[in-house]
Amino acid sequence: MSQLKNLIAQEQDHAEIHAKHCSELILKNGLAAALKYCLDQGIEPPQCSLTADSTNAKMLREKAARMLCETRWWERRLGVKAGRDFEYRQIIE
Numbered sequence: 001m002s003q004l005k006n007l008i009a010q011e012q013d014h015a016e017i018h019a020k021h022c023s024e025l026i027l028k029n030g031l032a033a034a035l036k037y038c039l040d041q042g043i044e045p046p047q048c049s050l051t052a053d054s055t056n057a058k059m060l061r062e063k064a065a066r067m068l069c070e071t072r073w074w075e076r077r078l079g080v081k082a083g084r085d086f087e088y089r090q091i092i093e
Contacts (some may be wrong), residue, residue: 004082011078015074018041046060
């Protein structure tokens with residue numbers, strides 16, 4: 001297996017941990033804490049407004065919370081990030 005595939009697989013192995021952590025954060029501290037955690041990991045979080053008061057805004061917050069708690073969502077995002085990080089390291093070396 002290539003070095004890139006190994007790096008991607010290693011990062012994706014942590015997806016379940018991130019999803020569970022976000023689930024706990026949402027329950028204990030709210031969606032804002034989970035969105036911040038996502039940013040802290042270098043992953044762009046799902047877009048939603050934490051302050052808007054409309055049906056659509058509520059739906060987007062619920063969708064964002066669901067996404068952050070899904071292992072598969074984290075696997076995709078971590079895989080993309082690992083690939084980009086690898087390419088960036090190749091460019092600067």
